[in-house]
Each structure stands twice: as structure tokens, then as C-alpha cells.
Amino acid sequence: MLSVDDISLYYGAAQALRGVSLEARLGEVTCVLGRNGVGKSSLMRAIVGHRPIAGGKVELDGRDISRLRPYDRARQGIAYVPQGREVFPLLTVRENLETGYAPLKRKDRHVPPEVFDIFPVLKSMLHRRGGDLSGGQQQQLAIGRALTTRPRLLVLDEPTEGIQPSIIKDIGRAISYLRHRGDMAIVLVEQYFEFARELADRFILLERGEVVMSGGRKELEGDDVRDRMAI
Template sequence: MLNITDLTLHYGGSQILNRVSVTARRGEVTCVMGTNGVGKTSLLKAISGTHPRSGGTYRLDGVEIGRASAHALAQQGVAYVPQGREIFPFLTVKENLETGFACLPRSERSVPEEIFDLFPILKEFLGRRGGDLSGGQQQQLAIARALVTRPKLLLLDEPTEGIQPNIIQQIGRVIAQLRARGDMAIVLVEQYFDFARELGDQFLVLERGAEKLRGRADEIERDTLLAAVSV
């Protein structure tokens, strides 16, 4: 689904990513790991089109992507759940979900019932404002809003950050269910080691904006991965 080679990215005169390559297959979770400030969020911004890359090749479902905007990539099936969730606090849950319609043709502008199977609490709170939800409920809303767009590629940036343990477990189950469907590739940026280790099919560890370690789950020993992501 996703094949990126030698991606570079700059913020002004500062190089943030240096020749990073990443692949993501349907029915798999690709985990991007590393300490704070190594470029994980910047990588997702480049993949989602929210920050233009400086160089490298980008293929989505076999098609080479040029300098596409975030909206154009969303129309092609890339959904991004950013760190911090970024839901609209004064819109209701229903209205937040409907913001995902922007990249869909009119015929597909509905909220799939499956979303409420994954996140039952959202059906109860459809009329509640997003800002009145707990942090865990807002995270569920942010993921659900992304799923409204029917993505081929789902990008998740630190979905467990600041979330209570029972919601972390639920989000883990949802990611596992989405993977099992087999029609979506998932790229997960995550610092909660055990959460990532349990879900990941392949791993990419970054250090100072470059690749430090790469491999599939059955190729990398737990201790090797833990050492690579430790300070």
C-alpha cells in the first residue's frame, strides 16, 4: 500500500528527516518508534501531506505521488490522526464525525455503523460537544473521524498518550480489528513499548531523523528493539 524511499524533510534550514524509507502493507501494522524529537511525527506529516517533503519517492497503492496536498491525499485514502487529537471542541460528536465527509464523494457521505461497533460510547454521545469528552473519548472520536473517510492507509500518532489504561486496551483491540480486516495498512507512531510490540508486524526505529533499526516482528528480539528505543 505504501512504499517510501529516501524521504528527506526540512523545517526551514533544518533537516529533520534524512533518507528515511518506510513500507506499510494491507493487513499489517508498521510501528515507527524512537525517543522524543527524532522525527516520528514529521514522518507522518510528510506521509499525510500536512508538511511537504524535500525529497524521496512516495508510492501509494503502486501510484507515484508528487507534491500532493493533505486534502488530495485524503481523497486518495490517507487518513491521519495527529498527536493531540485535534477534534473540534465546540462541535458535537456527530458534527466532528461529519467533518470527515469533506474528502468523500456525496454518495459516500455517511457514518458507517461499524464505527459505533468499534466505539460504542460515541453513539451515546452524538449530541455532546467534543470538548466535553474525556481525553480517552476524544481519542476514540479522532480515530473514528479518520475511519469515516474509508482510508486505505491509516496514520496514528501516539494514540495512547495521556489515555487511561482501559481506553488504551480498547484502542489496541480496535487497531487489531482493523488490521484483521485486511483492507487497510496502518502506520503507528508509539512510545508505549509493550503496546507497540504487541501490535506491530514490522518496526522502524528512528534516531536523529535517520533509520536506526528496521525489521519484522519475527526478526527482531524484544530486547534488541527495547535497547534501540531506549535513551
């Protein structure tokens, strides 16, 4: 579904990614793990088109999308929930969700009912401003906005960061539900190891912009990945 092949990325003279490869398949969660500053968010920005890559390629369903702009990738079915959520603080919850209409055809411009099934709190807060929500509620809103675009690839950059434990459980259940639905690939950046281990079907571990470990769920059962994240 998604194939990232040997990509490199720079910020000026500083190299953030060095030959990184990753795959994400429908009905699976691929986790990107690592400590702060190792290139996880840079990899997400490369996937969704927010940062140009200097080498390698990004493919979606076998098509090279490396040079497509972010809005064209959104039209191809890629949705992004960035680190920090980035909801519109002065727009209502309803209006924030409706910003997800941008890549959709006119006939599809409505909020899917499953958004409110997954995050019922959003339905009760449709007329509240995004900036008045708690951090956990804003995270649910950001994911709901992404789901409004009907993505085939959902990219989540640290959705548990700064979130209370009860909301983390809600987000975990939502990701599990979307995975089991089987028509979406999910790429999840995460530092909370136990959360990642519970959800991941496959993973890569980054250090200094390079993949130093990768594998499936079985490799996450040991302590090797946890130990490297703690170094």
C-alpha cells in the first residue's frame, strides 16, 4: 500500500533522514519508534509531502508520489494528524471537522457517522470552539478531522503525547477498530512503548535518522527495542 524506499531528507546542511525504508499495509499498524530528535516527525512530513526528499522515493499503491504536493497526496487518500494536533482554535468542532472536506468530491462532503461512534464526545461538543477543548478532546478532534477525509492511509504523529490515560485508551481502541476494519493502512509514531507494542503489526526503530531495527509484532515482545529507546 505505502512503500517508503531509501529516502533521505535535509534541513539545510543537516541530514535528518538517511536511507530510511518503511512499508504500511491495509489492515495493519506500522509503528515508527525512537527517542526525541531521531527523525520520526521528519519521516511523517516526507510521507505526506510537507518536506521534500533528497533521495529515494515514496510510493502509494505502486505509484511514485514523491513529487506530489500535500493536497494532491490528500486527494490520493493520505490523512495526517500532526504532532501537536493543530486544530483551529477559533473554529467550532463542527467547522474543524468540515475542514476535512477539502480533498473530497461534493457528494462526499459530510462527516461520516463513525467519527461520532468512535469519539462520542465530539457530537456533544459540535458548537464549542476547538481552542476551548482539553488536550485529549483536541486530539480526538484532530483524528476525527482526518477520518472525515475518508483516508486509505492514516498517519498519526505521537497521538498520545500529553494526553490523559483515559483518552489514551480511547485513542488505542479507535486505532484498533480502524485496523480491524481492514480498508486502511496506519502509520503511527509513538514514544509510549507499551501503547505501540499493543497495536503494532510491524515497526521500525530510528536512531540519528537511520533505521537500526525493524520487524513484526514478535520482535516487540522482547526487551531489545525498549532498551534502545531508553538509551
